[in-house]
Every structure is written in C-alpha cells, then in structure tokens.
Amino acid sequence: MNLRELAASLGLSQTTVSRALNGYPEVSTETRLRVEAAARAANYQPNSRARRLATGRAMTIGHVITHTGETEMVNPIFADFLAGAGEVYAREGYDLLLSIVHEGAAERAYRQMAANGSVDGVMVQGPRVEDPRIGLLQELGLPFLVHGRTGESGGYNWLDIANLRAFRRATEFLLDLGHRRIALINGQEAMDFAARRRRGYEEALRARGIAPDPALMSADVMTEGYGHRAAANLLDRGNAPTAFLVSSVISAIGVRQAAIERGLQLGRDISIITHDDVLSYLNNDAEGPAFTATRSSIRAAGRRCAEILIERIKHPNAPFVHELWEAELMVGRSTGPAP
Amino acid sequence: MNLRELAASLGLSQTTVSRALNGYPEVSTETRLRVEAAARAANYQPNSRARRLATGRAMTIGHVITHTGETEMVNPIFADFLAGAGEVYAREGYDLLLSIVHEGAAERAYRQMAANGSVDGVMVQGPRVEDPRIGLLQELGLPFLVHGRTGESGGYNWLDIANLRAFRRATEFLLDLGHRRIALINGQEAMDFAARRRRGYEEALRARGIAPDPALMSADVMTEGYGHRAAANLLDRGNAPTAFLVSSVISAIGVRQAAIERGLQLGRDISIITHDDVLSYLNNDAEGPAFTATRSSIRAAGRRCAEILIERIKHPNAPFVHELWEAELMVGRSTGPAP
DNA sequence: TGCAATGCCCAAAGCGCTTTCAATTCTGGT
DNA sequence: ACCAGAATTGAAAGCGCTTTGGGCATTGCA
Numbered sequence: 219m220n221l222r223e224l225a226a227s228l229g230l231s232q233t234t235v236s237r238a239l240n241g242y243p244e245v246s247t248e249t250r251l252r253v254e255a256a257a258r259a260a261n262y263q264p265n266s267r268a269r270r271l272a273t274g275r276a277m278t279i280g281h282v283i284t285h286t287g288e289t290e291m292v293n294p295i296f297a298d299f300l301a302g303a304g305e306v307y308a309r310e311g312y313d314l315l316l317s318i319v320h321e322g323a324a325e326r327a328y329r330q331m332a333a334n335g336s337v338d339g340v341m342v343q344g345p346r347v348e349d350p351r352i353g354l355l356q357e358l359g360l361p362f363l364v365h366g367r368t369g370e371s372g373g374y375n376w377l378d379i380a381n382l383r384a385f386r387r388a389t390e391f392l393l394d395l396g397h398r399r400i401a402l403i404n405g406q407e408a409m410d411f412a413a414r415r416r417r418g419y420e421e422a423l424r425a426r427g428i429a430p431d432p433a434l435m436s437a438d439v440m441t442e443g444y445g446h447r448a449a450a451n452l453l454d455r456g457n458a459p460t461a462f463l464v465s466s467v468i469s470a471i472g473v474r475q476a477a478i479e480r481g482l483q484l485g486r487d488i489s490i491i492t493h494d495d496v497l498s499y500l501n502n503d504a505e506g507p508a509f510t511a512t513r514s515s516i517r518a519a520g521r522r523c524a525e526i527l528i529e530r531i532k533h534p535n536a537p538f539v540h541e542l543w544e545a546e547l548m549v550g551r552s553t554g555p556a557p
Numbered sequence: 558m559n560l561r562e563l564a565a566s567l568g569l570s571q572t573t574v575s576r577a578l579n580g581y582p583e584v585s586t587e588t589r590l591r592v593e594a595a596a597r598a599a600n601y602q603p604n605s606r607a608r609r610l611a612t613g614r615a616m617t618i619g620h621v622i623t624h625t626g627e628t629e630m631v632n633p634i635f636a637d638f639l640a641g642a643g644e645v646y647a648r649e650g651y652d653l654l655l656s657i658v659h660e661g662a663a664e665r666a667y668r669q670m671a672a673n674g675s676v677d678g679v680m681v682q683g684p685r686v687e688d689p690r691i692g693l694l695q696e697l698g699l700p701f702l703v704h705g706r707t708g709e710s711g712g713y714n715w716l717d718i719a720n721l722r723a724f725r726r727a728t729e730f731l732l733d734l735g736h737r738r739i740a741l742i743n744g745q746e747a748m749d750f751a752a753r754r755r756r757g758y759e760e761a762l763r764a765r766g767i768a769p770d771p772a773l774m775s776a777d778v779m780t781e782g783y784g785h786r787a788a789a790n791l792l793d794r795g796n797a798p799t800a801f802l803v804s805s806v807i808s809a810i811g812v813r814q815a816a817i818e819r820g821l822q823l824g825r826d827i828s829i830i831t832h833d834d835v836l837s838y839l840n841n842d843a844e845g846p847a848f849t850a851t852r853s854s855i856r857a858a859g860r861r862c863a864e865i866l867i868e869r870i871k872h873p874n875a876p877f878v879h880e881l882w883e884a885e886l887m888v889g890r891s892t893g894p895a896p
Numbered sequence: 897t898g899c900a901a902t903g904c905c906c907a908a909a910g911c912g913c914t915t916t917c918a919a920t921t922c923t924g925g926t
Numbered sequence: 927a928c929c930a931g932a933a934t935t936g937a938a939a940g941c942g943c944t945t946t947g948g949g950c951a952t953t954g955c956a
Contacts, residue, residue: 220912224850231936236914246934263672267609268912271941276606278654285837294838297636301624304657313675316655317644319791333602336652441838442810468838471781471810478817498624499633509856546626559942569905611913720911755938796943 228256239264275492276364278313279303279527280337282328282342284321286406286439292318293344294468295495295516299365302520303341308324308530312338325354333360339531341365341523346409361534363527365519366411375530376521377541381411384512384545385418385463388491391547392461392512393426396556401459403469404437412437412465415493418465434459445472453480460556461489468499470509474552485554491553493545502550510553514545559598559734567595573605578645607875617652618642618866619676621667623660624685625745625778631657632683633776634834634855635805644679649867650675664693669895671697675683678870679708680704680862686749700873702866704858705749714869716862720750723851723884724757724802730849730886731800733763735895736828740798742787742808751776751804754832758802773798784811792819800828806839809848811827823894832884843891849892853884 226233230249238245238253245253258261270276281300285292300314307314315337317327329352331337339361342351344366352374355362364376387545392400402419405412416437420430436448445464453476458518464470470492473498482488494511496518502509526539564574568586577584577592584592595601609615620639624631639653646653654676656666667690678700681690684707691713694701695739703715731739741758744751755776759769775787784803791798794813803809809831811822821827833841833850835857841848865878 221914222912232913233915233937234935237935240914242936249934261672263669265610265912266673266675267606267615268941269914270606271604271610271911271943272913274606274914283640291949292636292640292837294633294636294836297631297633300655301622301631301657304655308656308658308662314655314657316643316653317647318640318653319647323647330602334605336605386685439838442838443840469739476814497633497893498631499778501780501782505902560944561942571943572907572945576905579944583904588904604942607911608944610913611942611944613911613944796906 219262221262224253224257224262227260227431274335276336276338278315278337279307279522279531280315280317280328280340280525281322281343282331282340283316283318284324285318286321293423293495294345295466296515298495299343299498299520299523301498302515302522303524304520306521306522306524306528307350310524312528314468324351326360328354328360332360339363339527341527345410346408347413349410361527361530363523363530365523367540368410368441373542374537375526375539377519377526377539377543378411379514379519379543379545381414381545382418382421382438384493384514384547385415386422387418387547388423388463388512389419389422390465392491392541392553393428394491395461395489395553397461398428398556399431399450399457399459400463401433401449401464402435403445403464403473404435405465406439407437413466440466440469442468442472442475445469446471446476449471449473449476450479453477453482461553464490466508466512467492467497467502469492470514474509484552487557489553489556494548502548508552510550511548512545512547514543519543558601558603560601563592563599563601564593567592590823602741609832609833610819613674613690615652615675615677616650617676618646618863618870619654619656619667619670619679620682621670621679622655622657622693624657625660628704634805634836635682636835637834637856638682638859638862640837641856641861643859643862645860645863645867651867662689667693667697667699671699678866679703681825684749685747686752700866700869702862702869704759704862706879707749710879712877714865714878716858716865716878716882717750717886718775718853718858720753720884721757721760723832723853725758725761725803726886727851728758728761729764730859731802731830731892732761732767734800734828734892735852736772736800737767737771737895738796738798739800739802740773740791741775742784742803742812743774744779744804746776754804760786779805779808781807781811781814784808785815786811788812788815789818792816800892801830803829803831806831806833806836806841806848806850813848813869823891826896828892828895833887841887847889847891849889850885850887851884853882858882 221232225232235253238250283296304314319327337377342362342364345364345366347369349368352368367376367378404416407413423430438444462473464473470490473490477488491510495516502511560571564571574592624636643653681701681703684703684705686708688707692706706715706717709743740768743755746752760768775785801812803812809829812829816827830849833852835854
C-alpha cells in the first residue's frame with residue numbers, strides 16, 4: 219500500500235493525505251480523522267526511501283567505530299553507548315547507521331557519508347588528543363558531536379566527563395590513605411581521555427611533593443590481559459606499588475587477578491581504584507561495589523549525546539554546546555590504608 | 558555535484574553517465590574512461606537516497622538487538638559480532654542499520670523495517686527455544702538469517718555452533734579428570750544455545766551413570782556478578798562441586814573470583830571450563846590460555862553470517878543454508894584432576 | 897549494394913514521497 | 927446580495943537516480 223493507493227481509496231489527493239498524516243494544519247479535522255483511520259486500517263507505512271529523497275533528510279545518524287591496532291579490538295564500551303544513544307534515536311524517529319571500520323578507513327567512511335547524504339549527522343567517539351576527524355567533519359560541513367574532546371576544544375559540540383578531575387581526586391584519595399607508590403594503568407595516551415587522566419594523576423602527586431615515576435605508569439589498549447601483565451610486572455619488581463589506578467574495569471579485573479595470584483588481599487595489602495563506565499554486564503555494584511571507582515555511566519552519556527546531536531541537526535547554527543560531567547567517586551572494598 | 562551536472566559537464570546524457578559508472582556494457586570504453594575520470598575529479602558520489610528509491614533496494618541490513626529484562630543489559634558479544642558482519646557489509650557495499658530496543662518492542666521494529674523498506678534483510682541474534690521472530694519474519698517476507706537456531710530449525714537460514722556437542726565434550730573432559738560433582742553455570746535457558754548446552758551436559762553425565770543434580774545447575778543472564786554469586790552459593794554449601802562449566806568468560810571471571818576468595822587454587826582445588834567467544838578485549842589466549850574453554854570466534858561467525866545473508870538477499874529462492882560450526886576444546890590452566 | 901545486426905547514446909518515464917502554487921468553497925461583514 | 931479573506935483541497939513540479947524504449951550510425955554478411 220502506497221500513498222497514491224491510499225489517497226485513491228479515500229477519494230482524496232495525495233497532497234491532502236500526506237498533509238493529514240504529517241500533521242499539517244491546513245486539513246480539516248474531519249478528513250484528518252478519516253485519513254488516519256484508513257491509514258491504520260491499511261497498515262500504511264510511508265516508504266522511507268521516497269520520503270528521504272523528497273525531504274532531503276536522511277533521518278539517520280552515523281556512528282563510525284574504529285577498531286584499533288593489531289588486535290582489531292572493538293572497544294566494548296561502544297555497545298552500551300550505542301544502547302543509550304539508540305534509545306533517543308528511536309524516540310525521535312532517527313535510524314542509526316553503524317560503520318565499523320579499521321582506523322585507517324575512517325576518513326573515507328566519513329567522506330562517503332557526507333557525499334552520499336546517507337546521514338544527517340555523525341557521532342564521534344574516542345577522540346585522540348589531536349584528532350583529524352574534527353577538522354575533516356568541519357570541512358565537510360556535516361553536523362557532529364564528539365563524545366570526549368580533543369586538545370583543541372573550541373569550535374564544535376562535545377560532551378565529556380571530567381577525566382582530569384576524576385583521576386586527580388582518585389589519586390588524592392589514595393594519597394590520603396597513605397599510599398606513596400601509586401601505579402597508573404592507563405589507556406593509550408594518544409587518546410584524549412587517557413592523556414587527561416594522566417595529567418590528573420600527576421597533578422595530584424606533584425601537589426603532595428611526589429615526583430611522578432615513569433616506571434609506575436603504563437599505557438595501552440585496555441584489555442584484561444594488559445591489566446594483568448602490567449600489574450604482574452610491577453608487583454614482581456622490588457619496591458612494588460601499594461596502589462593501582464586503572465582506567466577500565468576490564469583491565470582492573472586483570473590487575474586484581476595478578477594481585478591475587480601473588481597472595482595479596484585487596485583493600486589490605488594492595489589498593490585498586492578503577493574508572494567504571496557502568497557497563498551492564500560488569501556491574502560493579504552488585505553486592506556493594508567491589509572496586510572503589512570513579513564512575514560515570516556510558517549509557518547515560520550515549521543518551522545525552524544523541525539529544526545534543528539531534529538538537530544540532532535541527533539547528534545547525536546554534537551556539538556550540540559543551541557539557542562536562544563530573545564522575546563520582548564510589549568507595550568500594552578494593553581500597554584501604556597503605557600497608 | 559549530482560548526476561545531471563556531471564552529465565552536462567561532459568556533454569553526455571544522464572543515462573550514459575549512469576551506465577558508465579555502474580559498469581553496464583553498452584558504453585564505449587572511451588566514454589567510460591572519460592566519465593570515470595570526470596567523476597573522480599569532481600569527487601562525484603551518487604546520492605544514496607535517490608539511488609535507493611530508483612532501484613528499490615535499500616542496500617542496508619538491519620540488526621535488531623534487544624536488551625533483556627530488568628538490567629537492560631546489552632549482551633557484549635554483539636559488539637564483536639557486529640564488527641565481523643560489518644567487515645563483510647562494507648566490502649559488499651551494504652550499510653548496517655542498528656536498532657537497539659527493549660525486548661517487547663522488537664516486533665514493531667521488524668514490522669517497521671519491512672513496511673518501510675529501509676532494509677533488504679535482517680540478522681537475528683540470540684534466538685530463544687521458541688522464538689516468535691522467526692514466524693514474524695517469514696510472514697513479512699523479509700530475508701533473514703539467524704545466528705543460532707530455534708527448536709524448530711527447518712524453514713529458514715541459520716548458522717550455529719554445535720553447543721550440545723561442545724558442552725558434552727567439556728563435561729566428558731571433566732569426568733575423565735575424575736570430577737563427579739560438576740556445576741553448570743548457564744545462560745538463561747529460554748535461550749536456545751543455553752538449552753542445548755544443558756542437554757549436552759546432562760547427556761554426558763547420564764552416559765556415565767550420574768544423575769544430573771538440579772542443585773548444581775543455575776541459569777541467568779551472564780554477567781560477572783551472576784557467576785560470582787552462583788559460584789559463591791555452591792562453594793559455601795556442604796558437598797561443594799569440584800568443577801564448574803560456565804557459559805561465558807565474563808561469568809567465568811566471577812566464578813574464578815569466588816573460588817579465589819575461598820582460598821581455592823584453579824586447576825588444583827577447583828576446575829573451570831568456560832565457553833569462550835573470543836572477545837577481543839577478553840583474550841583468553843594472552844600468555845597461554847588461562848581458562849580451559851570451548852572456543853568459537855563470534856567475530857568469525859559475524860563475518861560468515863553476513864555473507865550468507867547477502868547471498869540470500871541476492872537469491873531469495875535459493876535452498877536454505879544451515880551451517881553448524883564445531884567449537885574447539887582448548888585446554889588451559891583452569892582444569893586439573895579432581896582433588 | 898542491400899539488409900539485418902550491433903554498438904552506442906539519448907529522451908523520458910518512473911520510484912513514492914513532499915511541497916509549491918493555484919483553485920475552490922465557506923465565512924462574516926457591509 | 928457582494929466581496930475580501932480564511933479554510934480546504936488538488937494538480938503538478940520536483941527530489942536525483944535507474945531503466946525502458948527507441949534512434950542513429952556503423953558493421954557484418956550475402
């Protein structure tokens with residue numbers, strides 16, 4: 219059933235039927251009701267391809283997700299972020315076009331989306347300290363929103379969590395507990411969030427007169443194995459750290475495992491603070507938080523990011539939106555006074 | 558730049574330009590080369606909205622992912638599955654339309670995709686033993702492929718792993734090591750894969766004259782917390798199991814944690830076998846597999862599923878494809894003789 | 897040389913909507 | 927009874943592409 223047939227069956231023009239269904243005012247209430255009833259009865263659904271061509275809007279938002287490096291790893295937090303954003307898209311009538319490509323192919327993916335007209339805007343995730351995507355998208359004139367931000371955080375919309383403050387705060391918390399040798403198990407520091415977290419960590423140490431020790435810091439893609447490996451190395455040396463600051467729960471699980479294998483008890487012999495994105499399948503909250511953590515829901519971020527992006531698409535010339543979310547510090551059972 | 562302008566700039570008709578770019582034979586090689594060069598120079602990209610309307614094909618595949626139950630959990634294996642499928646889609650020129658909805662809203666999502674014409678086919682993941690989606694999609698006449706299968710596995714395409722055999726094999730492996738009290742920490746048994754795994758487990762036990770003990774079996778959404786809780790309960794009772802068979806690495810991490818908290822050493826005091834979907838961020842292989850596991854890459858499955866689905870879209874009347882993959886049993890450090 | 901078969905290209909008709917512009921009918925005010 | 931203006935409705939022109947149905951040269955064959 220298409221519009222023409224529906225119109226014919228009602229003895230009306232396509233124009234009127236289209237207007238009635240799209241809520242235009244110049245249709246009498248009586249006809250509108252008749253049209254709506256008929257549409258429902260016939261289970262009429264406007265053809266989205268035709269509508270998109272006619273309106274020039276794609277009613278679609280693009281997410282380009284890159285997998286990193288040799289491991290081809292897909293960051294698992296994307297699933298929860300997408301779930302949050304997807305909720306809002308569905309509510310607002312937008313589709314979500316997902317493109318998972320290797321890092322090097324991202325630029326082509328964006329260019330294609332822009333030239334193609336298959337999306338009205340794109341979501342940018344996991345920005346690097348210097349990220350070519352920002353400039354590219356500005357040049358392409360495609361509305362976009364960055365979850366996170368780059369060093370240069372001026373001329374575009376972003377939503378970020380206060381990574382620096384979160385990690386400074388977490389470090390201070392450990393310092394207050396008497397820890398002096400605190401390790402940082404960070405994500406890749408080319409990523410903006412990781413660079414900020416490191417700065418927060420270093421600032422807190424320096425403020426107490428402790429010089430950051432490069433030997434206590436590592437940075438890599440945040441898998442469980444990486445957490446395990448990095449912690450094992452540190453714990454097996456002389457002068458091992460008494461506390462770990464870890465950038466993701468997944469890596470923190472590896473760190474915990476390394477500690478346990480060495481007979482160390484969490485919260486007594488060793489302390490761990492992790493950043494917790496509140497992933498649904500790694501609930502840190504189950505029976506009281508296992509890990510002390512800086513916490514901020516990635517899913518909630520996804521929701522809000524979608525809202526801001528849609529707002530931008532509707533009003534491309536509105537002033538830029540910058541939203542900075544504080545992470546909360548949740549005290550769990552993985553921290554305690556320095557031994 | 559659109560087709561008309563490009564054609565005008567070349568002094569050719571739209572027809573010829575369109576044919577030249579789409580590889581139709583009735584264009585002279587000379588003109589084809591001229592057209593291709595001009596298109597490249599002008600960075601011409603056909604408008605996908607117009608093309609879709611004209612061809613009637615959406616060149617898009619829909620994935621409807623449901624989140625389950627109260628926790629609103631998004632199964633993390635979807636990210637890797639999508640990455641695999643996405644590779645193939647990109648290669649074949651298809652887009653991936655992702656819809657993440659609450660379970661109850663899935664039917665509407667499918668109906669809309671079908672009525673709307675926004676996709677050429679859909680991928681169905683995580684089927685239940687009886688899954689209404691199969692019948693719905695058959696009725697809607699939308700090409701689809703099921704990753705997994707249902708009890709009724711006849712009239713549709715699917716790709717599945719041999720869940721029953723994998724878990725029978727794993728159980729036999731534990732029995733051969735002398736274990737007699739083996740716990741099953743399964744996924745929700747309304748899900749087809751979990752039901753089959755349970756049958757494999759029970760078959761293996763019965764074949765050795767051991768009656769399956771309901772007290773040793775549990776089934777739930779496979780989070781880390783669930784694994785921890787279930788294992789803790791079993792270990793704290795009298796007559797605790799000496800081995801665990803776990804349906805996902807994430808839950809297995811919880812099980813391991815519970816064991817360790819009780820001073821048990823993996824592979825000596827307690828054995829764990831898990832199913833490993835080879836998630837990129839939970840590499841079980843890092844420095845020799847930590848867990849003994851039945852293993853099958855979800856990403857490889859995603860790739861193959863995409864291929865089969867696209868094949869189906871191209872040839873809707875081809876005979877049904879059923880592909881059953883064996884999972885391999887990888888022996889790691891988490892299993893040993895019964896104490 | 898004549899005629900059918902190719903080869904190559906074009907005009908125009910869709911695809912199924914939205915939207916502009918115009919026409920018609922109804923009002924209310926005079 | 928007459929007319930401006932509001933209220934409704936329709937015809938038709940796109941949106942930018944693909945594809946059908948020719949048309950005109952050129953070639954191959956008798």
